[in-house]
Amino acid sequence: MDEELGGLTEDDYVLPPVKYEYLDHTADVQLHAWGNTLKESFEQCGMAMFGYMTELDYVQIKEVHTVEANADDLMGLLYHFLDELLFLFSVEPFLICKKLVITEFNTEEFRIVCKCYGEEFQLGKHPQGTEVKAITYSAMQIIDEPKDNKYEVFVIIDI
């Protein structure tokens, strides 16, 4: 984990538009995210998950950490990417992210490197949302259709 506190540039504070929503599911919640590229839809999906844990308006960008995820297929890659983000929140540095930027998005060797911008989760400062227990493969969908410029992902998280 690289902690480049103070090394953040102006650009790092520019926030991406919201391209995600929460869909119905009896016991759990389904994240639906989209973007102009598949990479963007993955980033948005990660932010959607953090958005369920707190209200992101209260989060400031104070530190940046890097996570890596590897898998055997594309669904596995999305799964492990989200699992890494959940882990980043659950243990030291307890990071709640407002912005995610994937710097390496390899869909041949199924590898992601992602910069995670945010700060340590603090009770009192950050409203408590819902706890995410786990990521699931349940009804997972990745729509990757470059000819229609259609990139969407659907993930059910267990809460």
Add this chain to the structure above:
Amino acid sequence: MVVRQYNEELKYLEKMSPYCWKIKMGFQPNMKVEGVFYVNSTLEKLMLDELKNACRPGMTGGFLPGVKQIANVAALPGIVGKSIGLPDIHSGYGFAIGNMAAFDMADPTSIVSPGGVGFDINCGVRLLRTNLHEKDVQPIKEQLAQSLFDHIPVGVGSKGIIPMNARDLEEALEMGMDWSLREGYVWAEDKEHCEEYGRLLNADPSKVSLRAKKRGLPQLGTLGAGNHYAEIQVVDEIYDKYAAGKMGIERLGQVCVMIHSGSRGFGHQVATDALVQMEKAMKRDQIETNDRQLACARINSVEGQDYLKAMAAAANFAWVNRSSMTFLTRQAFAKQFKMAPDDLDMHVIYDVSHNIAKVEEHIVDGKPRTLLVHRKGSTRAFPPHHPLIPVDYQLTGQPVLIGGTMGTCSYVLTGTHQGMTETFGSTCHGAGRALSRAKSRRNLDYKEVLTKLEGLGISIRVASPKLVMEEAPESYKNVTDVVNTCHAAGISKKTVKLRPIAVIKG
């Protein structure tokens, strides 16, 4: 999933009694045994509507209805008896929540499935009694609720306050409640009133990933979020005076405390890790299931054994967790009433696990067999005279704790002989969701829900306002329907009804 018209699907379902339906072979492919589910007329409608919805043309990518999930479980290798749905059943990951199934340990093809246990391993309910009366608590109810809320860390991102380092964690994982006892957090008699005496002996911390341990360490002694809660309740009705007396419940208005929590991030990670391992084992051993989510491994395989050992460690974590919160609850009460917890008679009535797999002896076709019993959203309910229940409850049957939802009643049931033969000594676990979380958020107003609870005389302390909508009683099946179905079907017996007066939530 086999797609048929709803009318065709109904041909596979048969109403056996006003409270029990059979799912016939062929409802899903490869069923090895029949399925069964317990519902009354209200719950029956919810159950069949779910199926009807799934049969609508163009339904894809959604989730499987509970009935289909029961039938998919009936197709798993080594299943014995029936795949059983309890009245609070709703669609879950792989197994429905409120589904129990037993697998023959002597059959080498039998499987263990993390989906049959759930992500929150050994999620369960503990009930403490006190010798206080509602009128002792009413004047300081708000302070007491606040004090409990201040003592018990709740909600997403909260950290435990019980001092813990990595070595303590290893010991706690191995020892379960024995660790809590050694460290002075619980009383010796607490263990007696806990399933498995609060310790699964086959726990092996070396089978648990570092990732799980890292997630678990900061969260030990925290309540969590979602449907977890700590409630101050009062005895509202006593149905069985003798059994209630054995539990130390003597009169209406008596104050109790219910704690509903599990193994936190630790258990979630153990389940996640196991699912990844089992995908590989399934390919290797060519285990066919109807649903990819029913990831499983043979009980005797390395993956199967490793999971059972790691699951046991997670179960121990959960018992230590509930024990730590028992300690905090006793402290909060002691401070408010300026009396020792002992003098307040704050004993554990019982502690049940409703997400777990256990090795048990059952009589199948007249012969004793050793089975691996999966209970997911289902509570063990052993009958009177069963050797595994504590001496205090030998004549009444095991106490079964059924937590309601925020603001609704909870129940104490006892196990029955009929339950032992029909459902492998299992019954329901709670209310079971009826509305989706997103729908609850849209349709219910946070302030309205709170005002309504206030009107009922319930103090509430909640970390997340959003959760108030998601967890509102309207989002759940009626717990009374669920419990009455279990009682009428004879699989457990109503003993005590409890009404909340204060709720602490994530």
